[in-house]
Amino acid sequence: MARDIAERTGGLPTLLRCRLLDCELTEARTERVAAARLLAADAEEIGMAGVAQAARALI
Numbered sequence: 001m002a003r004d005i006a007e008r009t010g011g012l013p014t015l016l017r018c019r020l021l022d023c024e025l026t027e028a029r030t031e032r033v034a035a036a037r038l039l040a041a042d043a044e045e046i047g048m049a050g051v052a053q054a055a056r057a058l059i
Helices: 002-009 012-025 029-045 049-057
Strands: none
Touching (some): 002 012
C-alpha cells in the first residue's frame, strides 16, 4: 500500500524505504546483495544517507 501511494504521488524517499524493506525481507543472499547495492547507490544520489547506510549493512 505504501509503495502504491508513493508511486502514484512520486514519493521517491518512500519508494526507497519500501525497497529497503524488500531487501531486508529477501531471503536469497545474492538477490538481497544485488538489490541492496543498487538501493545504496540510489539513496546516496538523493542524499538519503541513513537508507544508504542501512542498505550497505545488508551487503
